[in-house]
Amino acid sequence: MRPGRVDQPRDGEAFLPPGFFDAFPSLERDRERLGPVLHRTDTPLFLVDTRILAERYREVERALARRSARSAIAYSFKTNYAVAESRLLGELGAWAEVVSGREYRLARGLGHPGEEIVFNGPHKRDDELLLALTEGALIHVNDREELERVLELRMAHHGRARVGLRVKADLPGVEPSRFGLSLEDGEAAAAVARMLSVPGLAPAGLHLHLRGDTDDPGHFRKAARRVARLLAHGGPEGGRLRVRSLDLGGGFPAHGPRPRSRRTWDPRPIGEYVDAITGELSPALAHEDGPTLILEPGRYLVADAIVFVSTVLRARRSGNGQLVTVDGTVTMLPLTHYCPQIARLFTSDLLPRRDSSLPSTVLGSSCRENDVLYSGPLPPAVRGDFLVFYAAGAYNSSLSPEFIFDAPPVLFA
Numbered sequence: 001m002r003p004g005r006v007d008q009p010r011d012g013e014a015f016l017p018p019g020f021f022d023a024f025p026s027l028e029r030d031r032e033r034l035g036p037v038l039h040r041t042d043t044p045l046f047l048v049d050t051r052i053l054a055e056r057y058r059e060v061e062r063a064l065a066r067r068s069a070r071s072a073i074a075y076s077f078k079t080n081y082a083v084a085e086s087r088l089l090g091e092l093g094a095w096a097e098v099v100s101g102r103e104y105r106l107a108r109g110l111g112h113p114g115e116e117i118v119f120n121g122p123h124k125r126d127d128e129l130l131l132a133l134t135e136g137a138l139i140h141v142n143d144r145e146e147l148e149r150v151l152e153l154r155m156a157h158h159g160r161a162r163v164g165l166r167v168k169a170d171l172p173g174v175e176p177s178r179f180g181l182s183l184e185d186g187e188a189a190a191a192v193a194r195m196l197s198v199p200g201l202a203p204a205g206l207h208l209h210l211r212g213d214t215d216d217p218g219h220f221r222k223a224a225r226r227v228a229r230l231l232a233h234g235g236p237e238g239g240r241l242r243v244r245s246l247d248l249g250g251g252f253p254a255h256g257p258r259p260r261s262r263r264t265w266d267p268r269p270i271g272e273y274v275d276a277i278t279g280e281l282s283p284a285l286a287h288e289d290g291p292t293l294i295l296e297p298g299r300y301l302v303a304d305a306i307v308f309v310s311t312v313l314r315a316r317r318s319g320n321g322q323l324v325t326v327d328g329t330v331t332m333l334p335l336t337h338y339c340p341q342i343a344r345l346f347t348s349d350l351l352p353r354r355d356s357s358l359p360s361t362v363l364g365s366s367c368r369e370n371d372v373l374y375s376g377p378l379p380p381a382v383r384g385d386f387l388v389f390y391a392a393g394a395y396n397s398s399l400s401p402e403f404i405f406d407a408p409p410v411l412f413a
Helices: 031-038 050-067 081-086 088-092 101-109 126-135 144-155 187-196 217-233 270-285
Strands: 045-048 071-076 095-098 117-119 138-141 162-168 205-207 245-247 292-295 306-318 321-326 343-346 358-363 372-378 386-389 410-412
Touching: 031 045, 031 410, 045 081, 050 071, 050 088, 050 270, 050 292, 081 088, 081 101, 081 410, 095 101, 101 117, 101 126, 117 126, 126 138, 126 144, 138 144, 138 205, 138 245, 144 162, 144 187, 162 187, 162 217, 187 217, 205 217, 217 270, 245 270, 270 292, 321 372, 343 372, 372 386
Parallel strands: 045 410, 071 095, 071 292, 095 117, 117 138, 138 162, 162 205, 205 245, 245 292, 321 358
Antiparallel strands: 045 306, 306 321, 306 386, 343 386, 358 372
């Protein structure tokens, strides 16, 4: 699917590309399927369209199948825990990508074997590392200190240990990452050499993850090129480095509006990012004994498929506009700080309000003065209407605390 350029809201929905809302759940078109689920419990809530969720997974799967004989998709658990706990992506074949011992235990409890868990993150306790080593998980070491701890733990371990390295590339136009071993200053090459100095040990894989605000496939291409250079010359005596996996992370944009941190925003179809990565890694991937290419999409898989649904509690005119209070709060939709929200108003029968829009401010129902969920045009609201927020599936639910009210439930349809 071609996302299309998406900028910040200005004058209604005129700025949105044609077909923009086709990427998201349609309460009007699918109200016979979504309506019963929506009316099952009180709002506020997150509503998951499982058809969109599955289609996003298959889009990544198809893009990988075209360019890599051996590939895996590891779902980033932190992006939405309810989706992980539903097992829907696991049933489609997704591995688990986790960034803490808590998430690792969650993945094991959900039935993911160690061999299908990618263990990332900057803080892993010794007991968590030892468990992952014993169970054959793919551990990506974040820094030199952690590498030394892993090597010490491995000395007393004889099993299916898979130890890889997280690396980072300094790219023009991309804010540097604080995670991983630098490819530019020799830090990554030194870590590879340290592992090769241990009898019977070599890096199981390399992992590089760009920041989540990266929409230019060219940045992924340049990052993959740096990884390819290490593969070509980072092995014994400056020869080829053989690894079992290459993990180019996530950070792939979905179809939502421009992040506030960006002046321009032009998300591309997922295949363009996969092509950019595989084009640079093709010499390594082409070998019969070549590595498995792993991607870790989180936002791309879940952001589109989930909407946040609240109910209008009251609406009153204010000057030439309106103040609308809903039963949600800004703490339930914390990524309002990340990008502007796109909202639509529906009747209780899930029919869109089509009256001429008014300048509107949507207030949450907490006691905070700054509890503002949305500012922009909306039709006149009526008590009992549904106000639906789009592109809400990534991180909002995971970051939502039980502040004043219960955290909103996540319902699947």
